[in-house]
Amino acid sequence: MNLLITHDRAYEVLRAAQETGADFAELFMEDTRANNITVTRGEVEDAASSHRHGAGIRVFAGIRTAYAYTADTSRGALLETARAAAAAIRGDGGTCAPFSPRDCRVIPRIPFADVRNDRRVKIARDAYDGAVGYSSEIVQAVTDCIDVDSDILVCNTDGVFARDRRCRMRLFVRAVASDGKSTQTGHEGPGYGMGFEGFDRIDAADVGKRAAECAVTMLHAPECPAASLPVVIDGGFGGVIFHEACGHSLEATSVSRGNSEFCGKLGMKVAADCVSAVDDGTMPGEWGSLRIDDEGTPTRRNLLIEHGILRGYLVDRLGGLRMNMPVTGSSRRQNYTYAPTSRMTNTFILPGEDDDDAMIADCPEGLYAKSMGGGSVNPLTGEFNFSVSECYWIRDGKILTPVRGATLIGRGTQVIARIDRVGKTMTMGQGMCGSISGSIPTNVGQPRIRVSELTIGGKGGNL
């Protein structure tokens, strides 16, 4: 099974989608193969493969849209799906431009289909051994070796006819530490937008060890006190604070409908001078990268904030029509069962000038968040929250003790205005981001930063 569709057939489907007067129609086809090996208790516990195949058709009449999808990509089914979408709208009619083919497919150095399962098992086992070998207090580790190879085609009545092949791989480790009385967890999940060769960049045993280290450290940590204090947040997955506090609220999905606290603030000061941030989908081999987005637009490096000034939003076709702005190569979806919308790719705060160590040394009392869990945001009000998976209490400029169970909350605009230090070295972490067009791989990143004040949730007493 592949995605071979002739120009003539694609044209026929798009024209069927325009039968009720759509001014724009788009066909998205996908053929995705994925593998997942799970090791737990030292044994290979699960091995699953999947093959997803289908197509989605989207039509526009002005800013009104309809979407239909099907797992059957025969001519008859595609035409029926096109007409099902068309039936929902009435427009003044549109044309279909001749296709300009663009083939962005890159063959990975080691395609997943060429890899036998024993190589996946070895990676997952090495990670397991790394975790369990770290300490006798590690009572369990679950490691997943995941690979996904997605062949996509997107064509539309503007003449786009683009293909891409997206390979991603990830090692995910969860470690559980227990002393018989209480239990703590740690996790690590490095991944890349590459073929199987991406695993060469990952030291599986070390990934396991790091997850275990976090779990054991937290096991011996007192509960985090509830407070409102300065917070130093490390690079890597720490960048999730910008992703939640700001990134989602810059997506056209929210902005174009007036549901974001950043509406109408382009060119205005929204953050401290030391804060500049981008969303860059072009970084080769990165977890959140794409060559073209799910509307066929080439990705690019989008400047979001420059020295505290809001410079741009993340805009998809529909959002662009609503906002009268050009698209930014930011349209994404989990798979063909979702209509695409504006999303992030690799989003990070750019390096600044501040010294990492001084951020802690200059802090009389505060929290040092070394590693983050996930979070969420309400873009309308900017209220966000996220959990801290590994953190330390700072007193008199020194690390006093690890603390467990911390949550950080605040409002987006407030928090980015309170970032008062930005370190010199940016690093990224990998995550899965959920929104209305499904769950997609994204990178978050930043250098170490300091926020002058944040509300810290926890159930501990005085330290």
Next chain:
Amino acid sequence: MSFETFRDTIFTLACDHGAQAELYYVEGDTFTVRIDRQEVDSYTVAKSGGVGLRVQHDRRDGYAYTESFDNPHELFNKAFDNAGTISASDEHPMNGAQVYQDVREPENPTLSLTAAEKIELAKALERAALAADPRVERVAYDIISTQRASTRICNTRGLDAYQTEGFSYCYVSPVMRDGDELRDDAAYRVNAETTDVEGCAQEAVRNTARQFGGKPVAPGKYRVLWENASLAELLSAFTPMFSAERAQHNMSPLKDKEGRKVAGEVTIIDDPLYPKYPRAFDAEGTPSITKTVVERGVLKTLLHNLKTAKKAGCASTSNASRRSAGSPVDVSPSQFYIAPGEVPYAELVKTLGEGLIIRDVMGLHAGVNAVTGEFSLLAKGALVENGAEVRPVEQITVSGTFLGMLEQTEAVGNDLKFGLPGSSVCGAPSMVFGSLMVSGK
């Protein structure tokens, strides 16, 4: 090719390889319409289908999934190869032919509406929300959705189970302004109640309006009245704790706690036959069984599928699940709820006396750890003094352990409410708890 031909080819291949095979076939259609300012804003129609294959060879299970019914050999080889990779030796039995109870789906007239009628209903919902309060500035989301899904499980041991489910909901989220303050919230109705757009809109507007003027409280320990809908969401996030699979893997605080007191005077029931979303069998074709999971604080049983039950030496509790048709068999509750008590809501507020009402929590996917049983969540609600609500509260976090909180149960309301269904659906009444740590400013 047809499902039957596909199935027969797979079964023959399994037989030739000395293996067992089980197919998990799902098929469905979906209709969703979103209205914005009385026009169709977006509209989705879909037909979907896929088949998950589980091949058992040498007591080891391999899985493969496809949405393309043209190559049974490829699917079989993939699953067979995956089975060869497995090194864990826990036996995972497969059901043979089973007899099922007749399960009647609740009446749902929304499912038979035409597309045009559903669009009208969604428009009426938006109008109702806009008319409910002059402070409603606009409606951010206004959706009607209907779905039909069927599941068929058949295997080489003679199992052939089939069931269909219909589901519908409406959902509305108003944006309200009062001076400089902007707030949103939402409400929904499901199945037979999907047509109650007036009630749904009123509730959404009430939920939103009561947040105006909210501010944090000083950090400290508070007595808490946790409202039903939000408590049901919290329960839902903690359901992995009740899985025997998790417990057997040292990943649940309930490991080895069967027969012991784990909570206060709380009863938790898992009932796949509960009339809200009844089902005849689970994801392994085991006939549905209703059971009390926690009885007045004592853990009576964990939730089992055939594999965990075999290992534990008990029977499956009919809680096999699959996250999707392509996922390996796991364990999840069905309709899982905290049994309601007899106290009306107004009495609960008086019982609380001094403390906080929790109405909404955010960040459940990150702030809940079902392995440790801990939570720390962004919350909203109201401050209660002298048994009466004083003012709204927001920008606080509540932290604790789920079992520790249940241990301090002081009163259980009579207002059982279920959340939106996923692979499970959870319900809870409003409850009063002795103490929770709260941060704020």
